[in-house]
Amino acid sequence: MKLRTKFSLLIAVLVVFLLLITTVVLFVFEKSSLIKEISQKQIVMVGNLGKVSRDCLMRKDFIFLINYLKTIKGSDEIVSFALFTDERNKVLAHTDPEFIRETLTDEFSQRAFESDTIILRNFQTKTGEKIIEYAAPVKFASDRIGTARIGFSTDIIDSNISSALSDVRKRILTAGILSFAVGLLVIFLISASIVKPVRLLTRGAELIGEGKLDTKINLKTGDEFALLAEKFNWMSAKLKELDEMKRDFTSSVTHELRSPLGAIETYINKMLDGGEDGFRETGVSDLFIMKNNAARLARFIDDLLDAAKIESGRMEVDAEFFKLLPVVGDLAEFFTPQAAKKDVEIAVHITRNLPAVYADKERVRQVFINLISNALKFTPSGGKITVSASFKKPSDFVNILVKDTGEGIPAQDLKYIFDKFRQVKGGKQSVKGTGLGLFIVKSIVELSGGSIKVESVVGKGTQFNLTLPVKKR
Template sequence: MKLRTKFSALIGLLVVIIVSGVAVTLYIAESRFLVDEMERSRTDMMKSLAQVAKESIVVNDEILLLNYLKLVKNTKGVMFVSVTDTGGKVLAHTDINLLGTELKDEQTAASLKVEGLVPASHAGVLELAMPVIVNDAKAGIIRIGFSQEALNDEVNLALAVTRKRIAMVAVAALIVGLAGALFLTAMMVGPIRTIAQGAQVIGKGKLDHKITVQSRDELGYLAGEFNKMSERLKELDQLKSDFVSSVTHELRSPLLSLRMYIDMFFKGTAGEINDKQKEYLQVMRDCATRLSKFIDDLLDMAKIERGKMEVNAQVVKLPPLLVEIGQLFKPQVDNKNISLSFNVQESLPDVQIDPERTRQVLINLLSNAVKFTPMGGKINVDARFSPAHKMVEVAVSDTGMGIPADKLDRIFDKFEQVKDGREKISGPKGSGLGLSIVKGLLEMQGGTINVTSELGKGSKFAFTLPLAKQ
């Protein structure tokens, strides 16, 4: 799982938990507030009725009391309103049929013993009773009956409005929170991705690459340290290249002298030599040749890296060059009974290349093909015009050992060698620079190279060459 996904999921989960927790807390608090507010409203209604009843009793004004009862009765959810004396006789009632009747129940008795509200529930009705106090004495009892269904509907309606409001706020908070989480994640992961990509580029050998991170936090510091590291690696790589160049130059002179003296021995300049001495001298000559080739490869690689390899581009007809290379490898392929074929497109366009450098590329690729193709195998060299690239494409394919898939992306790196099964191959071991030199020479001429391979079935190296300028 990517770091960005982890950050987004974690922060998003935290946002959801926090918003959900706040929403639930707000809903519970709002529910309690609504219930308390409705109870307070009913209490205030009872107190107002008690005050009106008190004034009516004091001034003996029944009209005032009846009018107020009608007013209260019009309140939503109120089923009835009544006023009785302390003996339970109905003095006023919204139902005129009950005037003068007596109401004797537990609620009446309980109301005479307290000064506050006395609730009672029966048959879907919430009935509240409260004493009327005149001159510190209980002068009567007031009652209001509320429809339990109407009260529940009112509560549910208010809670529905509350839920909707809280849901809207929660959704808005979630959107803002998740957007903020994504933005924060992008701010955090962006520099990390930049550093990772820069590290990959540096790891591929491009030591002059700079990682650009604008932030001044730990990630910015890390990017700066990466840049310092790449600069130091570049310096070390330059020192290595200078050392290799210097050492190889110093080795060429004594190596040349060694080869000259060996040739002089073969010519008999120092006297006749026997067959055993010739055998030993031939071993010395072969070793000197291999060492000379290795030194030449090191020098070529150093020149390519420094951009000092001379390329003499000119208009070249490719088919004759391919024929020449085929003749050069005929003894080797005949020795291993390998079928070497050239398939060249008719009327192949001329190319703008350095013939010597291209010859070096072909020799290197064919040498590898011959080396790793078993007895009786096949090597094909195809040359054709590629309309897609508008270049001439040359492919060297073989039926050799092939290259493991995990090695293909590093096959052109310096000193990279595939070791799987290669220990069985006879002949001198290569320097590991050949394909790096091939890639460098082609790129300096404006071409490219790629490889496809299947382990155990062979490999195909395809490279492009630019067309001759009109």
């Protein structure tokens, strides 16, 4: 069953349910209103009878009173009888002459005479007619002079109410049918407006699945579907970005593997082509070239393994107290030949009295190798790389700066700089890499209990701000 059909059926059921509830509520309300209206009418009638009875009693005009009682009964079919009794409950006027001058001795008659308000009772006559009788005390000044009473036929009242409610039911049914028809039209229009965005999103998902990552969904409905389309487009852009990163990573891995392997293969072929003489003529420099390329491969594989350990939460740090100056000094000396070839200066500003840091020494060495090698890649001839450190009490951390005068990183790329497979790219040159270095750097620093941030201005250079603890965590 299609979504549109399901939605339409659901709304139709809800509409029918609401119509039924509304019908019941209206029916009950109308019935209650009719009963209340009839009750008020009965109270008014018995009250008026009391006033007329008092006036007639004062004038001794019982003929007028009897005629008035007959008028009451004749004017409304629900009136079964009407009467007036004096202070001794003797019937002075009655719609049925047989009861005139009869003294009523029942409890209700006595209670009605003594009451200060209108009272009522329900009873059944000898003929089986159900009656609701209202009785109102009649007073002259403060003296009780009699009781006005009217009996109403419950059967006729119920019949009149049923007839009125039948008309109400017809009106409600007519209104319900019209409302249901309008509701169906509204359901059709609403379901169409809902299903259309769903179809667009479904088609968009299919296109993404087919590899068309440029797919965009344009919805301007201003509701949750528009928000969903916006998130879909964001997801599509992210997938495209990841796809590009995958291609870049594949290209980088190919380059990182091919370059050192190609160099090693070249020198091995040189040795093999020369036979025994080739082996004897192989210089130390050639062997160092092969060794360096093998080391480059080893570092690349180590980076991949470290990234996998970080992702799985299995990277461990073997923390100890050690001085930063020997570590950074050795690395500066190691990178100096490469820097000299590019005419780049490496400066270290770390005092000997700087407190020892508590971290994994080899991992920290790995951090500085990555940061300094990155700085060398993007610092042009005549530039400078500076590594400095400072400590101020009562801080528990040493502050470290690795700064270069390279091309800098665009502001929009800074927030992604530590993401896995993101490659640091300068403004004018593109350098191959795996995009794992800074990801590993950040992970090592944070596992050591420190932090790392980056600041950069295009054309002026980049600065990494690190902290490492001086106390055990």
